[in-house]
Amino acid sequence: MNVVVPRFSYLIIFGLFALTCCSNKQSYEFDIGAGDSGIALRQFALQANIEIIFNSGDLEGISTNSVRGKMHPNVALDKMLKNTGLHYKKESQSNVYAIVRK
């Protein structure tokens, strides 16, 4: 059985897979005001339809920044948590964002 394979075709296939992998950066429309971090972070999760978890005690008395517009959840969280003493970790397997104190 003769199979004619165009040169570089596999590179194209690999490239498409890589593009698919790296372009998995879905953006969402956010509209969250500055204020109580617990409320704002749950709003963030619901607006992006993603999962989030945090220790309520750790976030007590901390306010997060406002974020508005269409962006990737990571970018939105970076803006919300900037200069708050909080940061996030995203679990690769469960795809859940955990918010923790620095």
Place this chain on the structure above:
Amino acid sequence: MKNTGNRSDLSDTAREQTAAEWIVKHEYGLTAEQQDEFLDWLTEDPKNRQAYITQSWAWGEIDRLAGLQKTDHAPVNSNLFDEIEIKPFYRKHAITMSIGIVAMAASLLLFIGLFIFENTKQTPQTKESTSVVFNRIEKQQFDDGSSAILNRGAVVSVEYTAEIRLVQLLKGEASFNIEEDINRPFIVEVKGVHVRAVGTQFNVKLSDESVDVIVTEGVVAVSMQNTDNAGVGESILEAHHRANIEIQGESMDVSVGVIEEVELAEELQWHPVLLEFDNASLIEIIAELNTRNEIEIIIADPSLESIRISSVIWSDNVVGFVGLLDSYFNIDAKQLDPQTIVLDNQK
């Protein structure tokens, strides 16, 4: 209601061989003439359809074993092919697919590499579980806009043609949300029972000896297919009705009754929902997850019960949630048996 049918003259082996040949023809695309011939063969005897489903499913399993699906990466084991009676198809297919498999394997390696690279900053990983009760619940979207939610362990086979939208429930439980199409009925076939719907929502659960159908919206018709592939003893089910169908060989007994709102909610509690907890105690969250899943999470150390957590999490993401407790709340999560997780203080 009972229905019995005659046995077909065609031997099972010959039937399986023909089914395998049709699968090969489908792989290369059917002409209009072949399409008619195929439908004639399919409707000639219900066992033909069953043989076709079984062979299609077997091919799907081989695909999975060959690592062609995204969720499983089992290595190719050519001995597995020998155990199945439709060897000619697999040998023929193996030649044409070998180059594709090499390309796919290399692409997967690239994909995994990029994935690891993207996640190098991440810390603890959740614990893996081999038990099906810990899997996430699958949502499947069909080409016509209809959709299905597959409960853990459910297996379906989908066959859409110009005349019919056929989904075989081979195992487990699934809920269907159907887009109306008066020219193409949507049928769920389960152990010879046909559940026919037009623009409706319903749940079908297959147990060892029975099929349970619950209608949440619209109307469905439940019937048993006889050897002429005609619906026999059709029962019409309206919304908030359930039918329990006891299958005895090639006959069935159907009992139909009303299902109350509370019972309906309980029956469909396995559907994933996004749960929101605001400063809730761990014991409250665990109770909610236990109610919505076929698992039991036990808190071994009472001091953990009052830990306050805020979270937005899918109700079927038990493994994800427990993994986070392990990673960020100093809680040790251990799987005690196939359906039980024990939470304890990290030593």
